[in-house]
Amino acid sequence: MSETAERRNGGRILVDALAINHVDTVYCVPGESYLPVLDALHDTPGIRTITTRHEGAASNMADAYGKLTGRPGICFVTRGPGATHASNGVHTASEDSTPMILFIGQVDRQMMGRGAFQEVDYRQMFGGIAKWVTEIDSIERIPEIVAKAFSIAMSGRKGPVVIALPEDVLFGVAEAQDAPAVRLAHAAPDRQALEELRTRVAAASRPLVIVGGTGWDAQAVAALKRFVVRNKLPVAASFRRQDLFDNRDPHYVGMLGLGVAPKLAERVKKADLLIVIGSRLAETTSSGYTLIESPTPRQTLIHVHPDPQELGRVFQAHLPIVSDLSAFALALDSLESAPSPGWQAWTENARADFVAFSTPPAASNELDGVDLAQVVAHLDEVLPDDAVLSNGAGNYTVWLHRFYRYKSAATELAPTNGAMGYGLPAAIAAKIHNPERSVVCLAGDGCFMMYAQELATAVQYGAAAIVIVVNNGMLGTIRMHQEREYPGRISGTALRNPDFVALGHAFGAFACRVEKTADFPAAFAAAQASGLPALIELRTDPCQITPTLRFNA
Structure with missing residues (x-):
């Protein structure tokens, strides 16, 4: 240098x-x-x-x-x-x-x-x-x-x-001539905007915070939580940003996106104040711009984003605020709290709805193969708070995002653009970056095969991530749409898969197959104990296309 x-x-x-x-x-x-x-x-x-x-x-x-x-x-x-x-x-x-x-x-x-x-x-x-x-x-x-x-x-x-x-x-x-390291300028909210925010919060009856975007650090996440707790506000995460607020906290009420809880969707529509921090409220988060209408939302909208070009681009906010998210969260933390929030029951009911929706049902005897809800529940129980979970795209992700409760920031690696194959490379990068953290990837059989060869990369660099391959022999998301539009007419969505266990062994990874729900905990423990990159194949029911939707094979 x-x-x-x-x-x-x-x-x-x-x-x-x-x-x-x-x-x-x-x-x-x-x-x-x-x-x-x-x-x-x-x-x-x-x-x-x-x-x-x-x-x-x-x-x-x-x-x-x-x-x-x-x-x-x-x-x-x-x-x-x-x-x-x-x-x-x-x-x-x-x-x-x-x-x-x-x-x-x-x-x-x-x-x-x-x-x-x-x-x-x-x-x-x-x-x-x-x-x-x-x-x-x-x-x-x-x-x-x-x-x-x-x-x-x-x-x-x-x-x-x-x-x-x-x-x-x-x-x-x-x-x-070498240039010095880049220094960034950060926008911060002005006092007038913060005072208007405080006034609008105090006047609300059914407020809802929606958190999303990038640029958060641990200090900002903690500051946001303090503001939310003091004011007893309900918090929803935008699509695949669930790790920005501890899902175990009594103020967290769920994710807006694919597989959104119907009661949460209705709650967004009924809210009289939306405080949107970081999220662009894109198509998936807004359910096709129906929960929050463009250009003028029915709800009073406070929209905070670090890029002025995003504010007013799709939604005309009642109060737009250009601010770095960390600076905004710290400013929120300094605001005087509402004296006696009138929305406590609104928050408590929203939380109760989330708990009911995100609690896996009892193991089903009707399923042929592994019950994916029970698998995700086991991961939620045994993984440490800072474990990183990654995924790509497919209906299998609905189980993960519904039943896993993210506990700390920078633990969810999930592409909002629905990119198949993303999960395994992301998991490898996470494990290389911080080998001490537990890293688990969930992938459908179609999703995994997009970048299956990266198991060789994991082995080469000693990245002992665990990939759980959900094998139902089909491209499940497309099959779901196919069954809706053209029932019983399967075209292009059936998969003939390799022997995933043999494939894992060929790369030098730990590999095993699970065909019964009760066998998963032992298989996962063995994968963790191996110290190697690991592949666990789950044989799942091809008729179980989402947690609530079944169709005839």
């Missing part, structure tokens, strides 16, 4: 810029288009290089790192096919507001526009899903561009940045 300009190749300058910005891990599939970067990483022991088996997995791991740390996850891929594969994680990071930087090898500048091997215009390719897309056009500008990328990825609504790296820029040698 250099504080003064000296002659280095572009790869060295780039890696020095990453080190200055406190990068400790990069995820990649190596390519000849960025060999100087790989060479520079060889001499940078402070940065771990995690080589995955697929670029999509590498970008998903970078997204998971961003979710866990609040810092940009760093991913390197080669040009053309490497970039198209990695676009999966960029889309997830965009939808989930996750800070991430994707570096892509690019053809020599003199070859551009000639149809060079694997040439792609990345500004066009990623322009609609990344916060910023650029291509470095000179060696001397590498520190400037990297610093700007960190600033954009972490500012306002966080998100992904894509940087193309022409091969001759990386191999070339020049003098470049």
Whole structure:
């Protein structure tokens, strides 16, 4: 790392810029288009290089790192096919507001526009899903561009940045002045807005807090909880943000999203005040913009978001507040509490509804195979408070999000864009980042097979995450819609799966199969005790498509 300009190749300058910005891990599939970067990483022991088996997995791991740390996850891929594969994680990071930087090898500048091997215009390719897309056009500008990328990825609504790296820029040698580590400016709520918020809360009869978004830290989560408890407010989480408020707390009332509790949905409609902190209230959270109507909600809406471009974009809030979420939570904590809230029964009833909805029913004798509700209940009972749970997309996630009670922040790794395959790469990234924490991935059979090869990555790096594969021999979500629209006409949704236990063993992982609910606790304990990456296959009833929906096989 250099504080003064000296002659280095572009790869060295780039890696020095990453080190200055406190990068400790990069995820990649190596390519000849960025060999100087790989060479520079060889001499940078402070940065771990995690080589995955697929670029999509590498970008998903970078997204998971961003979710866990609040810092940009760093991913390197080669040009053309490497970039198209990695676009999966960029889309997830965009939808989930996750800070991430994707570096892509690019053809020599003199070859551009000639149809060079694997040439792609990345500004066009990623322009609609990344916060910023650029291509470095000179060696001397590498520190400037990297610093700007960190600033954009972490500012306002966080998100992904894509940087193309022409091969001759990386191999070339020049003098470049290193830029200092990026410092961010944070917006804070003004006193007038806070006073109006306090007044509106005091006047409410049926208030509801909806928490979501990214940019929370432990201090902010704790401050929000103190405000909520003092004022006896009910709190709902936006889609797949359940870990932002302890689900065991008597003020937590459930998640808004796929599989939302009907009584919670009705409660949102009946609320006279919504305090929305961090969430964009996107389609899934708002149930297709029906619970909260656009452009003018029926409820009084206080909408807090760090990005001014999000406020007023879909919903016209009665009180919009631009603020960093940590700064807002700390400001809330300093507000005077309501003298005697008139909504205590409203909160208590909402909590009772949540407890009833999230309590698994007694084990069913009608099911053929493992009762997934009992599996999730067991995980909820035995996992420590800071255990990380990851998942991709599929109906199996409804059981997890309904019956598992998240207990602390940065424990839910789940893509709001519904990306299949996300769970296993995310779990591996979580375990590599913090080996002491328990990490469990739930994946459907279709979801798991998207990135099954990443078990090799887990074994290579000793990432002893446990993946639970829910095997019902179908793409369950699509089958559910199929049964609704075209009953009994199965088309394209049946799966012929491999022997998952043999597959796990082939990678060097612990693996076992569970066919009866009663056998799961012992199997899970054995997986934990193995000290290895582990795969537990659950044979589940193909007729049980959701916790409440069955159909004929």
